[in-house]
Amino acid sequence: MQPTLSTGADGLELRWPDGTVGDFPYIWLRDTDPSGFHPQTGERIFDLTKVPLDLVPHEIKVMQDALLVTWTAGATPSRFDLDWIKAHRPGQARHDPAELVPVAWKADLGKDGVPRHDADRVLDSDAALAAWLRDTKRYGLSIVTGLANSTEAGIALARRVGHLRETNFGLTFEVVSRPDPNNLAYTSDALPLHTDLTNQELPPGYQFLHCLANEAEGGGSTFCDGVAVAEDLRAGDPDAFALLTTLSVPFRFQDRHTDIRSRKTIITLDGRGAVCEICFNAHLADIVDLAPATLKPFYRAYQRFMAMTRDPAYGIALKLTGGEMVVFDNRRVLHGREAFDPSTGFRHLHGCYVDRGEWDSRLRVLDRSLD
């Protein structure tokens, strides 16, 4: 499986017997030399400013398992493992164990289709933790069952992933009906489907809502998959989709202590054009400040998206019971609740967030030992 080497004026080519071709500019090889990384921290210590852009090696050799590049006569050559350099050839997407294909879902998933995982197993087993992380990331939603009846139990699960994301509502938050609410979550009103904290530069990633009590009449939870809604909008109304991916609108939350603002598109696409984020929260949408000519097309697209989130074709409803915790990607899956009557019983959810970065980091670290 040794590749054939061809050298050019500013780079070399390796052609493997399986047809893979790697094109390696010399400057990239110099910058990527494994000896240019700190032996303990793995960080790059090579200083790119110390070499000319048009450097050319003194000697290049392909050995049985390595490419050797000698930059100046007599110097120790840079040694690249051939398998490694094939996997890291320029233009080749890097393997990432945290990259999982989303399973877009609609109402037919049903509440029984939501992945369920047992709290004790997730706490005790790395394999169970990885399985739960993967399911939750693929569906954007899962339910953890069998939690102890204490606010600490949900937090312990969240910390199994990574550190909590603090917000202006605290490191954790209690979702109960309050006499002096600074947020609609703290009333007994119905909450239509939304994502949280769209007014933050980085809205929180995964949300954990541990149900400690849900005895009031009403108070069911509702969810819909923003990716499914957005993809149907793209197919059915490409103009509306285009506007919602390009027009950024202002969001704002303010109370006595804070005034946090950010602009967001309702739908965000990643570098490959896939829907990677939904920011949808009519409560936190500030007075829309788009130019008059843009306002009407925007409202048409926005109202259409909003109506789709309410369409029974997309939503699922479930009523959490004590000891259950729903976990969802707040930047993908919209959540809401039915109104409840606080005079008929206590409803108490305890929540926190862990950002996507910590989630993916945990998936990658677990992948090192489990696979």
Place this chain on the structure above:
Amino acid sequence: MQPTLSTGADGLELRWPDGTVGDFPYIWLRDTDPSGFHPQTGERIFDLTKVPLDLVPHEIKVMQDALLVTWTAGATPSRFDLDWIKAHRPGQARHDPAELVPVAWKADLGKDGVPRHDADRVLDSDAALAAWLRDTKRYGLSIVTGLANSTEAGIALARRVGHLRETNFGLTFEVVSRPDPNNLAYTSDALPLHTDLTNQELPPGYQFLHCLANEAEGGGSTFCDGVAVAEDLRAGDPDAFALLTTLSVPFRFQDRHTDIRSRKTIITLDGRGAVCEICFNAHLADIVDLAPATLKPFYRAYQRFMAMTRDPAYGIALKLTGGEMVVFDNRRVLHGREAFDPSTGFRHLHGCYVDRGEWDSRLRVLDRSLD
């Protein structure tokens, strides 16, 4: 100062005596009706899905100080204060007390040009706090003096702004030379100018480095203004600037517990084309994975930017002493340090981060009471 009203098929126009013209689509007026916001939380409770996009008011009146729009015969009209609706007319940029014009600086700022603020005054006075926040945001850099000799003293200043941003290095971190470093900051090596944690989806905003001891030989701090460097690059090498604002490259940090990755452009522009962020950290730059044809122009632009950050025309150097804390916008101002000799004395900095969102929120809240 009453405006003249003209009504059209899908909106109305107000024309003020000073020449200001506001163009207000009816759907925007309906969505913006002040009575559609929750009296306590200020959040929008009006449900946009309940009205047709092409709604037309039953009656429109301009009173002395208000615009009254009656949607259906007999209903209570929506009442818009005329000054308010002028300030909030579509297309008009919203006033934001946190929006400050950056002062781009170069070496001639000198270490004596860095804004200095007294810790006790900032802790005790809201006006002094606001002045420090504004200076630090305008310059991207300030020094707070007169801190007590305890790690808590720096944290107290940071918490005066908002909650701390936790990272994989903890809620706070100690910059000292360590026997088993997972990061170059924890060695005695020189650190060329960089921004921190470019491998995070949202790199931390403001960084606080409280100097508790700096008795070792060497160990001076260096800074340069990424906005100044980027703007000079835009003027002098627009092709390089264009590449660094559009090509996103991978960053990564990994140790035994984490593997955090993100793609970033080196320079980020805001919606108006102004430089709003620099992500520059050669240590955390992962193996560059751009396509071969893009690699060479990228390296040319990247090496040029890197060389500019080292150019004495941009940098300032200063040696912090015990009781001083340097505070800087980590997403704008690059920081570095000279190597030091740990055998000649102890060097100990204690650090933490507070994100831009908290910084701006504090500026807005202070503005309510101070102006």
